[in-house]
Amino acid sequence: MSPSLIPGPGALGHLRVLDLSRVLAGPWASQILGDLGAEVVKVEAPGQGDDTRTWGPPFLTDSEGNTGDAAYFSACNRNKRSVTIDFAKPEGAELVRRMAAGADIVLENFKTGGLAKYGLDYENLKAVNPKLIYCSVTGFGQTGPYAHRAGYDFLIQGMGGLMSVTGHPEHMPGGGPMKVGVAVCDLFTGMYAAVAILAAVTHRERTGEGQHIDCALFDSQVAMLANQSANWLVGGVVPERLGNNHPNVVPYRVYPTADGHVIVACGNDGQFQRLCAALGRPELAYDERFLTNAGRIVNRQVLDDLLTELLSEHCRDAVVTLLETVHVPCGPINTVPDVFADRHARARGLEIELAREDGTKLSGVAFPARLSATPASYRRAPPVLGQDTQETLRTWLGLDEEAVARLRQDGVV
Structure with a gap:
């Protein structure tokens, strides 16, 4: 037992x-x-x-x-x-x-x-x-x-x-x-x-x-509703449907890869800088448009298009391994069977x-x-x-x- x-x-x-x-x-x-x-x-x-x-x-x-x-x-x-x-x-x-x-x-x-x-x-x-x-x-x-x-x-x-x-x-x-x-x-x-x-x-x-x-x-x-209600009650911003985008953080969404999808979730500027370096474009982190999270939200679509192009060149598992190595939060989208087969879930x-x-x-x-x-x-x-x-x-x-x-x-x- x-x-x-x-x-x-x-x-x-x-x-x-x-x-x-x-x-x-x-x-x-x-x-x-x-x-x-x-x-x-x-x-x-x-x-x-x-x-x-x-x-x-x-x-x-x-x-x-x-x-x-x-x-x-x-x-x-x-x-x-x-x-x-x-x-x-x-x-x-x-x-x-x-x-x-x-x-x-x-x-x-x-x-x-x-x-x-x-x-x-x-x-x-x-x-x-x-x-x-x-x-x-x-x-x-x-x-x-x-x-x-x-x-x-x-x-x-x-x-x-x-x-x-x-x-x-x-x-x-x-x-x-x-x-x-x-x-x-x-x-x-x-x-x-x-x-x-x-x-x-x-x-x-x-x-x-x-x-x-x-x-x-x-x-x-x-x-x-947590932060979504706060966005309205404190900031007067009416939350909208954003699909897999986050209303307050960028990049924080699902991106396509060569053989599937991967979630990338950068919660701070340091993680974003490491993401750009790992993808071979370190200069993006210092572009004035993307230097801060507030700027990345304003320029969300431009940045998402750039990251989609970069990530779609790689296979999902390779992206996950690469980004885990540089401590950028990421992961696959598992099916329920995948979840229970996952080595961490088993552990x-x-x-x-x-x-x-x-x-x-x-x-x-x-x-x-x-x-x-x-x-x-x-x-x-x-x-x-x-x-x-x-x-x-x-x-x-x-x-x-x-x-x-x-x-x-x-x-x-």
Whole structure:
């Protein structure tokens, strides 16, 4: 067993998380907590489960070739137990309330106010657990004119400004708004939710006070505009789509080579000077037009044309080797298979393998932060729907087999 797969107590081993979320943003947050040691129980609808269990192909297959959950589900649901409860039924809602009474954290991503009719909103659960940390993840937040709207990543990428700066300019072939190739608004929000939860945990440890966290995809996306929003808020510059160009740094883009493409990213004048020297044109670095980054931005097109001509004479790997030798940041554009075959990715142990109880094996991506004292651990493969219902209701609520059997018969679990 790889050291990264050996179960450890984890920094969050003292926390219980009741996860009522599904799809990506909420599950991403709870997986982060689980990787760091928290006990996470994922509540799913009986017979149906998280929507992403069916978001394929590709699908997992067991040792006998039977089709199972979609690969998508496996990306954000390891280190969790799956419990099936129909909380639209009063008995099911009561089970969830009792579980919340013994939880440290509740995470949900229903529409604003959607859980109140089941008595599972913050105010109701706070009444049974005053120290509860309750995190709500929604598209637009708990307040404001859009609070009632459903929010999906693609929609938020557009409304949150990201698609206005992603893609080629209108006048270029293929120009127009473009979404990012991964659901980054969901992922940003999941990460912000995890950070906010940990802040709330620290506050509770100091004061004994729980709290409600309102975490919105829209807010998270706007926050992630970073320098682009600063360009507008501070400088009055409306960011535009620049394709692979950088709005504030030149040269910093993709360039064609004789057999592919290479990224060159010069973050300062020294790197630019070394780039020019390595390409046999040292005088370009001292041309008044290109002497500073500000000048290179003004004369971006002229410089890009010159660099394109110089780099297109060489093969991609030769360019990467040459520029690495002189410490100019550069690299290829890898496919996903290229990424996992890369010697650095292998050295960092970015691919992990987990196995379900039935022997089904599936690969995943390691938790990216390395903690020297309390490293992330991978204790459970993404669960089969409802596999932990019996055990969890026993350990969390003290229900015996007969009680759980009655609940199954009534369609509650």
